[in-house]
Amino acid sequence: MIFDTANAHTFVEAFRFIEHHPGFLATKAVEQLELAGAALGLALLVALPIGIALGHLHRASGVAIGASIVGRALPSLVLIGVFLTALGIGFVNNMVALAVLATGPVLTNAYLAVERVDRDVVEAARGMGMSGRQLLRRVELPLATPLIFTGIRIAAVTVVATAPIAAVAGGGGLGDVIVNQASYRLAGVIGASLLVMALSALVWLALVAAEIAVTPRALRTNVVQVVEPREGAL
Amino acid sequence: MHDHWGDTLEPRLVEHIELTLIAVGIGFAIAFALALLAHRYRPVEHPIGVVAALLFTIPSLAAFQLLVPFFGLGKTTIEIPLVAYSLVLLYPNIVAGLRAAPPDVLEAARGMGFGPRQLLLRVELPLAVPSIVGGLRLAVVSTVSIATIAAFLGEQGLGYPIFLALKEPTPFRTEIYAAGVLVVALALALDATLALAGRALVPWARKGLA
Numbered sequence: 001m002i003f004d005t006a007n008a009h010t011f012v013e014a015f016r017f018i019e020h021h022p023g024f025l026a027t028k029a030v031e032q033l034e035l036a037g038a039a040l041g042l043a044l045l046v047a048l049p050i051g052i053a054l055g056h057l058h059r060a061s062g063v064a065i066g067a068s069i070v071g072r073a074l075p076s077l078v079l080i081g082v083f084l085t086a087l088g089i090g091f092v093n094n095m096v097a098l099a100v101l102a103t104g105p106v107l108t109n110a111y112l113a114v115e116r117v118d119r120d121v122v123e124a125a126r127g128m129g130m131s132g133r134q135l136l137r138r139v140e141l142p143l144a145t146p147l148i149f150t151g152i153r154i155a156a157v158t159v160v161a162t163a164p165i166a167a168v169a170g171g172g173g174l175g176d177v178i179v180n181q182a183s184y185r186l187a188g189v190i191g192a193s194l195l196v197m198a199l200s201a202l203v204w205l206a207l208v209a210a211e212i213a214v215t216p217r218a219l220r221t222n223v224v225q226v227v228e229p230r231e232g233a234l
Numbered sequence: 235m236h237d238h239w240g241d242t243l244e245p246r247l248v249e250h251i252e253l254t255l256i257a258v259g260i261g262f263a264i265a266f267a268l269a270l271l272a273h274r275y276r277p278v279e280h281p282i283g284v285v286a287a288l289l290f291t292i293p294s295l296a297a298f299q300l301l302v303p304f305f306g307l308g309k310t311t312i313e314i315p316l317v318a319y320s321l322v323l324l325y326p327n328i329v330a331g332l333r334a335a336p337p338d339v340l341e342a343a344r345g346m347g348f349g350p351r352q353l354l355l356r357v358e359l360p361l362a363v364p365s366i367v368g369g370l371r372l373a374v375v376s377t378v379s380i381a382t383i384a385a386f387l388g389e390q391g392l393g394y395p396i397f398l399a400l401k402e403p404t405p406f407r408t409e410i411y412a413a414g415v416l417v418v419a420l421a422l423a424l425d426a427t428l429a430l431a432g433r434a435l436v437p438w439a440r441k442g443l444a
Contacts, residue, residue, distance in 0.1 A: 006303075007303045007304060010303045011303070069375075072372070072375050072376050072379065073375050073378075073379060073418055073421040073422065073425075074379065074418065075378075075379040075380070075382040075383075075393070075414075075417050075418075076379075076382075076383075077382040077383060077385070077393050077396050077397065077400075078382065078396060078410070078413070078414035078417055078418070080400070081396045081399065081400055081410035081414060082410060082411070082414060084400065084410075085407045085410060085411075157290075157291050160293075161291065161292070161293035161294070162293070164293055164295045164296065165294075165295055165383060165386075168397065168400045168401065169400055175295065178295055178296070178299055178386075179386065186302075186303070189299050190299060190300060190303070192296075193295070193296035193297075193299040193300050194296070194300070196293050196295070196296040197292055197293060197296045197297075197300070200291050200292070200293055201288070201291055201292075204288070204291045
């Protein structure tokens with residue numbers, strides 16, 4: 001445990017690095033957000049409809065719940081490596097690898113959110129003569145929105161936090177600075193690490209705010225849930 | 235894969251297992267203490283959970299780098315983030331487990347003259363085992379996965395052969411696939427071991443008595 005002046009100096013240098021290269025670092029941050037955004041978008045496009053449909057039909061719970069378990073077991077570095085050999089170096093490979101990571105939480109949460117809507121409420125809606133589609137649109141989706149959003153938040157933070165690792169496979173972003181100590185020295189590496197941390201904290205905060213905004217007032221009890229679903233919910 | 239087992243993969247696999255077990259062991263001790271605290275003083279339950287969730291949002295690559303000036307490139311730098319990340323999975327599951335005892339069971343135990351300590355040791359903890367094991371399984375799988383990132387700091391764990399292979403102008407497929415398969419197999423094997431241990435610990439659950 002060594003909090004001496006040399007360490008303090010390293011962090012002072014890191015902040016100087018940030019101060020002296022604002023344009024460069026901003027470009028890198030935007031690159032990282034673009035990669036993360038594209039990956040999240042791809043994951044939402046694939047996983048949301050599947051999760052919601054399976055939840056509505058009460059089918060294939062094994063697949064829907066297994067998705068997040070498999071997702072957790074697959075390390076980002078392995079995914080990036082495997083997709084690199086399959087798709088070549090660059091944006092597409094990294095986007096697909098990160099999208100795979102994001103698919104698990106989105107799919108599982110969307111499924112559970114819709115599947116676990118109170119049976120009595122669903123029965124009542126059917127009794128009122130609602131069709132399957134009306135039931136989904138007017139009852140299940142509104143009630144499921146908070147939990148669906150929790151899944152999106154987990155996925156988004158995972159993707160933003162993992163994106164720097166993609167730098168080893170030409171992913172660009174702030175990770176480029178972190179893995180290149182030879183060019184940017186320790187000050188650059190630490191500076192970029194601090195920014196990466198700030199970036200994912202900001203994304204987390206923004207999505208918590210969004211989550212509160214989309215949650216109907218009556219359901220706002222425990223919005224800032226712990227990031228992961230508990231074992232019972234898995 | 236056979237040619238490189240002894241010199242490349244085996245030592246990395248052993249390191250990876252070490253990194254994981256130390257992290258989950260320390261993480262469990264901390265999470266258990268925090269959960270007991272939250273069990274006794276309810277108001278702290280939610281704040282601790284939020285702090286654990288916030289820690290989990292710190293990107294692993296950044297966390298490792300930020301600790302290098304303090305702890306160098308060794309094991310300490312790797313273990314601190316791994317321990318911190320395990321809390322978000324362990325803590326809520328232990329708390330939920332401690333809350334799992336039905337009120338009438340607690341009432342009956344109190345009626346039999348159990349004090350708070352006996353209640354914890356003989357009723358609440360045994361009933362918490364399934365949920366605690368559930369948390370440990372999640373934590374082990376997630377730690378095996380995150381420990382691959384330790385490779386960015388040096389020759390550590392199964393991430394290292396992948397990291398090296400990726401740095402080549404034309405990445406070596408064999409090493410990526412071999413190490414990748416090993417990581418996933420390790421996660422599944424540790425998960426299965428814990429699941430079996432959990433079953434052995436709560437024989438009554440199998441008979442459907444609880």
